[in-house]
Amino acid sequence: MVADGRPGRAMQESVLRRALAARDPARLHVHFDAAVVNRYRGLEGAQLLRTRSVGRITVPGRWSLDVGIAADGSVHVPFRDLAERLPEDEWPHWIEHLADLPSSAAFLQMRLSAGACVDDGETGPWM
Secondary structure, three states, rough: OOOOOOHHHHHHHHHHHHHHHHHOOOHHHEEEEEHHHHHHOOOOOOOOEEEEOOOEEOOOOOOOEEEOOOOOOOOEHHHHHHHOOOOOOHHHHHHOOOOOOOOOOHHHHHOOOOOOOOOOOOOOOOO
């Protein structure tokens, strides 16, 4: 772990390495803004427990979800847990709080639309 509380590259590489070896992308983590938890603070009966770096959100009799808590307060969850432990009616809320990580809009559009062709300029050498 690095000094600022981040797990460091080695730990993140280990998660990726294991997911690749198992050919199981469900092990990869999805990251969310810390505000995703606010919905459950006011939900009657919901229980929120946490330490400095891990937490659990429980709606008794319905579901519970364990989350990692990053140094900046954002949370992360293995994809499998989102798909298997979080009820489908909760998915829109979590999607709304998806962390905005740097990515290529053109590439995402290509992957979202089968056969999509995105022309964003001339080809050139890889930098």
